[in-house]
Structures are given as structure tokens and as C-alpha cells.
Amino acid sequence: xxxxxxxxxxxxxxxxxxxxxxxPAVADYLVDRGDVLEISSSATPELRxxxxxxxxxxxxxxxxxxxSVAGLSLSELSLKVRDLLVAxxxxxxxxxxxxxxYRPVYVDGAVANPGxxxxxxGLTVREVVALADAYDVxxxxxxxxxxxxxxxxxxxxxVRVARLQAAVAGKTEIDIKHLPPGSIAxxxxxxxxxxxxxxxxxxxxxxxxxxxxxxxxxKATREQISALDQAQQEEAREVDQLxxxxxxTRELLQKGLVQVSRVEEQQRAISSAQGRLFDVMxxxxxxxxxxxxxxxQQQEEGYKRKIxxxxxxxxxxxxxxxxxxxxxxxxxxxxxxxxxxxxxKPELLRGDGQARHFVIVRKARDQLRxxxxxxxxxxxxxxxxxxxxxxxxxxxxxxxPAAAGAPATAGARSQR
Numbered sequence: 316x317x318x319x320x321x322x323x324x325x326x327x328x329x330x331x332x333x334x335x336x337x338x339p340a341v342a343d344y345l346v347d348r349g350d351v352l353e354i355s356s357s358a359t360p361e362l363r364x365x366x367x368x369x370x371x372x373x374x375x376x377x378x379x380x381x382x383s384v385a386g387l388s389l390s391e392l393s394l395k396v397r398d399l400l401v402a403x404x405x406x407x408x409x410x411x412x413x414x415x416x417y418r419p420v421y422v423d424g425a426v427a428n429p430g431x432x433x434x435x436x437g438l439t440v441r442e443v444v445a446l447a448d449a450y451d452v453x454x455x456x457x458x459x460x461x462x463x464x465x466x467x468x469x470x471x472x473x474v475r476v477a478r479l480q481a482a483v484a485g486k487t488e489i490d491i492k493h494l495p496p497g498s499i500a501x502x503x504x505x506x507x508x509x510x511x512x513x514x515x516x517x518x519x520x521x522x523x524x525x526x527x528x529x530x531x532x533x534k535a536t537r538e539q540i541s542a543l544d545q546a547q548q549e550e551a552r553e554v555d556q557l558x559x560x561x562x563x564t565r566e567l568l569q570k571g572l573v574q575v576s577r578v579e580e581q582q583r584a585i586s587s588a589q590g591r592l593f594d595v596m597x598x599x600x601x602x603x604x605x606x607x608x609x610x611x612q613q614q615e616e617g618y619k620r621k622i623x624x625x626x627x628x629x630x631x632x633x634x635x636x637x638x639x640x641x642x643x644x645x646x647x648x649x650x651x652x653x654x655x656x657x658x659x660k661p662e663l664l665r666g667d668g669q670a671r672h673f674v675i676v677r678k679a680r681d682q683l684r685x686x687x688x689x690x691x692x693x694x695x696x697x698x699x700x701x702x703x704x705x706x707x708x709x710x711x712x713x714x715x716p717a718a719a720g721a722p723a724t725a726g727a728r729s730q731r
Contacts, residue, residue, distance in 0.1 A: 345680060346384050346392060347698050348372055349418030354396060358408045362400070365415060378403060386680065389414070417697035422447040424703035425671065434697045440673050441691035443701060458649050465642040470507055472635040478511040479628040483621065487519055488512065522620055529613045536606045543599035550592035557585045676700040 346352065348368050354376060355363040366374045372385025379399045384392055389412045396410045419431035420438065426447035477489045489512050561581040567573045673689040677699050695701070 344389060344414065344697075346387050346389070346414075347418055347678070348385060350414060350697070351416035352384075352392075353413045353415050354392075354410065356396075356400070356408045356410050359400065359405055362396075362408070362410075368418075378405065420695050420697065421700040422703065423700060425705040426703050434695070438695045439691065440675070440689050440693045440695065440701055443695065444671075444673075444691070444703060447703075458645060462642065462645045462649060465638055465645060469635065469638045469642055470504075472631055472638055474504075474507045474511045475631050476628065476635060478515045479624055479631060481515055482518065482624045483628065487516055489515060522616075525616060526613070529609055529616065533606065533609045533613065536602055536609060540599060540602045540606060543595055543602060547592065547595045547599055550588060550595055554585065554588045554592055557581065557588055561585060670706055672704045672706065674702045674704075676702060 346368060348370055351365065351367045352374065353363075353365045354374075359378065361377050362379075364376055366376070368374055368384055373381050373383050375381045376396065379396065382395065382399065384395075387395065393410045393412045396412070397408055400406075400408045400410070417434040420434050420443055421429075421431050422443055423429045426444060428447050430447075432443050432446050474489065481487070481489050489508055561578065564573055564578050564581055568575065568578055673691070673693070675687040675689045675693065675695065677685050677687060677696060679685055689701070
């Protein structure tokens with residue numbers, strides 16, 4: 316038990332020592348662009364300020380103004396701030412300078428996502444390269460899911476266009492011979508065609524039922540008009556006959572051969588017959604108006620259906636173009652990430668027979684940039700740039716911004 320505790324204590328101590336060794340020495344650390352500093356003074360509270368070093372290597376402090384800090388150690392910066400306070404007649408000020416956040420490290424070359432990454436003490440080449448290689452899993456899954464969703468939508472819209480085109484042409488079958496090749500490759504085409512064909516036939520059947528109903532109504536209205544016309548003729552003949560009989564009765568009344576009641580009775584019969592005639596005429600006029608409306612409705616039904624189908628076709632073609640563009644954009648993103656077709660960026664994958672080489676570009680105190688060969692366990696300092704190159708059995712891949720395998724030299728002056 317005692318040996319186990321001692322071994323655990325020694326292991327923890329070794330880990331702590333390794334971590335401390337890998338951290339940049341605070342006293343020797345040189346401030347540079349991107350560092351976030353906190354400067355304070357117990358004698359001058361208004362001096363307290365947390366500020367980032369600007370791209371031109373300067374910071375701005377109360378009571379002092381703008382000063383250059385790039386290339387100074389923390390102790391040098393502390394002395395510089397204290398001297399500037401003294402120059403402003405502020406004496407006995409002990410100045411404390413602390414690093415709140417280190418400037419990032421940079422990864423370039425044969426990685427999925429080159430660029431800056433936050434620095435933390437103990438960061439190694441392996442860890443930062445793993446971050447640069449790690450294309451966001453959720454984003455990748457979402458991209459693939461979105462591509463699948465768009466592919467299904469594109470397939471549905473493509474077959475829907477074929478259905479609407481068949482509807483405009485008055486067909487009951489969908490023509491799939493002229494569908495764009497590969498537009499619905501991931502989808503089961505027969506199933507989509509069956510569903511859209513059923514909808515096409517259902518819509519056609521509904522139209523035919525409506526058309527048949529209007530035809531029956533038109534036929535019945537015509538028959539009604541014909542019967543009313545015949546009834547109107549019969550009523551007109553009866554009115555005419557009653558009027559002739561009434562004229563003869565009036566002649567007989569003048570001769571004294573009939574009574575007045577006989578004439579009055581015939582007048583009542585004439586009025587009744589005329590009432591029936593007017594009723595039949597009104598019903599015939601109404602039926603003719605109904606027939607005209609039904610004929611117009613029958614014509615408009617075909618026009619409305621065709622116009623509605625053309626509008627749906629136009630909308631679906633627009634949606635189809637949009638979906639195709641979105642799907643292509645999604646595929647382009649996936650291809651760029653090496654997800655859809657990894658062979659497009661083989662240097663991003665660690666296959667058999669493939670090795671990576673690392674060079675750390677580090678700025679020294681004299682502002683010269685040194686190129687230092689490294690391996691995955693090499694510790695990094697803030698502001699380092701890790702250049703990654705990949706080689707296979709077929710030769711080197713051109714993925715690093717400079718010849719990563721070149722010997723380390725004190726490189727030319729350059730500013731990030």
C-alpha cells in the first residue's frame with residue numbers, strides 16, 4: 316500500500332514538473348502582438364488596465380498614453396511603465412505586469428483547417444495539429460444530413476415537374492425518359508414515380524368527375540329548356556284559342572244569344588292561361604341563363620386547371636433550381652472538407668505509408684525568425700507557427716507554405 320502511494324506521488328510530481336518545464340518562463344517571456352496584459356500599481360489604482368497588444372506592438376495606458384511593448388520581457392515592461400510614471404511625477408509606484416491570455420499559435424500546410432489556435436501552457440505540436448485536423452463533427456454530420464435532405468427534396472421536385480408537365484399535356488403517365496441523369500441517384504425512382512403517378516391520376520380523375528358533372532348538368536338543363544319551350548308553345552296556343560273563343564262569345568252576347576256570365580268565365584280562363592304562359596316563359600329564361608353559366612363554367616374549368624398547373628410548374632421549376640444550387644453548394648463544402656470525396660485532399664488523411672513532418676517557425680529576441688525541426692511531442696510557445704507537410708511513398712505533397720523539410724535557419728525578417 317505504501318509503495319503504491321509513493322508511486323502515485325512520484326508520478327504526479329513528474330507530471331507537474333513536465334508541465335512546468337513546458338510552460339514559457341515568465342521572466343524570459345517576450346511580449347508580442349496578440350498578448351493580453353493586465354497592468355496595475357498599488358500606489359496608482361487608476362493605472363489598472365487589461366489591454367491587448369495591438370498589431371503595431373503597442374498598448375495604451377491611463378496617465379501615460381500609448382507605448383511600444385513588443386519584444387519586451389515582463390520585467391522590462393514593468394520597469395518601462397514605472398519610469399514613465401516617474402517622468403509624469405508619479406513616484407514610488409510598484410508596477411505589476413501579468414499575462415492574462417497568450418497570443419495564439421498558428422498552423423499551416425497539410426491540415427484541414429489552417430489558421431490561429433488558442434495557446435495554453437504545455438501545448439504540443441500533436442495537440443494543435445489535432446485541433447487543426449478536427450473538422451467539426453456536428454457540422455460534418457449536419458452537412459451530410461442537409462445534403463441527404465436536399466437530395467430527397469430534389470428528387471421529389473424533379474418527379475413533380477414531370478407530373479405537372481404530363482398534366483399540362485393531358486397525359487395520365489409520367490415520362491421519366493428525359494429526367495436529368497444523376498439528379499435522383501440516391502433515391503428509389505420507381506417509388507417516387509408511383510406516388511406522383513397516383514397523384515396525377517387522382518387529379519385527372521377529379522377533373523374528369525367535375526367535367527362529367529358539368530356535362531350532365533348541361534344536358535339536363537338543355538332538356539329542361541326543350542320541355543319548357545314545348546310547354547310555352549302549348550300554353551301560347553291555348554291562350555290564342557281562348558282569345559278566339561272569347562271574341563265569338565262577345566259577338567253572341569251582342570246578339571243576345573249568351574249571358575254576360577259566359578263572357579266573364581272565358582276572361583278568367585284567358586287570364587289563367589296567360590299566367591301559366593308567363594310562368595313557363597320565366598322558367599325557360601332562367602334555364603337558358605343556367606345553361607349559359609354552365610357552359611362558361613365548363614370552359615373556365617379547363618382554363619383554370621391548366622393555368623393552375625402551369626403556375627405550379629413554374630413554382631416547382633424555381634424550387635428545383637434553388638434546391639439544385641443548394642445541394643451543389645453543400646456538396647462543394649463537403650468536398651472541400653474531404654468528406655464527400657476524401658481523395659480530393661489526400662494530405663488531410665493519414666493513410667498507410669504517409670508521414671507528416673513539422674517545422675516550428677519562431678521569432679527570436681532579435682526579431683529574426685528561426686525554423687526549428689520538430690516532432691509531435693515538441694512543446695510550443697505563444698506566437699509559434701507550425702508548418703506541416705505530408706509525404707507518401709510516391710513523394711512529397713506540396714502542402715506547406717515553404718519547404719518544411721529544409722534545414723533550420725535564421726530566416727529572413729518578416730512581420731505577421
